[in-house]
Amino acid sequence: MKVIFAGTPEFAATALAAIHKAGFDIPLVLTQPDRPAGRGMHLHASAVKQYAQEHNIPVAQPISLRLNGKYPDVAAEAHDLLHNTEHDVMVVAAYGLILPMSVLEIPRLGCLNIHGSLLPRWRGAAPIHRAIEAGDTETGITIMQMEEGLDTGAMLLKQSISINSTETTGSLHDKLAAMGGEMIVQALHQLEQGPLTATVQPEQGTTYAAKISKEEAALDFHQPAEVLARKIRAFNPFxxxxxxxxxxxxxxxxxxxxxxxxxxxxxxxILTASAQEGILVASGEGVLKLTELQKPGGKRLPAAEFLQGFPLTPDMQFNRT
Known part of the structure; x- marks a missing residue:
């Protein structure tokens, strides 16, 4: 079976690697255009593009796929490429571009999406962040048949994983990425034998995982300590x-x-700020112990080491930036 893959970050690259290692023919990869990054703001290829190039898989990077959008000529060229590339199914994981119906209808077996939540909970852009921030005790991966709505398609495979009390978005991301790779390979093998069982998503329990904004990163200590602790884990590493x-x-x-x-x-x-007692900060409800901090221009450090280079004074205030 021939699989076109569309994705951009490391989460997607893990799935691409799993599909490739499973022996599926990948005639084309779609990924976002190179973006400026780092101190020099040099153009950097996505994790998906890097994997594809390392394994001699053709790559296309259209800026848009909407024929009636801002870049119709670019979209038309991408449509022609998809029509002219022999394939059976498209797999999509954290691509970053909306796939219009004109694209969803091209593959003979449709488009499958690897989504990092237990749909219909946390449809949208940041399901891993929002699950931790909300205090969910479990999440998972849903393999979904794509349609025009935002993560509204029928569910084909679903697997859950627990969220422990120390989980960060970084650690949970890696677990879900590996799970997503395993599950999409399973789905593709099953699809080779015949249609997968599709379950329509219930509307009850639907939540939306809005994209993370930098403005949200400022801590408001008027919130309860438990809420702050979850947010710190949810926004680590980004x-x-x-x-x-x-x-x-x-x-x-x-x-x-x-x-x-x-x-x-x-x-x-600040209630205490010492290597012995730690850094304790009052909140709107309860007390928060800060265990890893970073001063401007410095490194991430455990609290005791941080205090050696940046002493904090008890009774002083942390405020929102």
């Missing part, structure tokens, strides 16, 4: 949470809630 201390913006990479008799302080007030 975009990272932060708070203002004097004139410095401190990134906070890890924290946990603690029980203490130090009560009555204003939200954001």
């Amino acid at each position: 975009p990272g949470t932060h708070a203002q201390y004097g004139n410095s913006t401190i990134k906070i990479w890890a924290a946990q809630t603690v029980t203490t008799n130090k009560t009555g302080a204003a939200p954001g007030q």
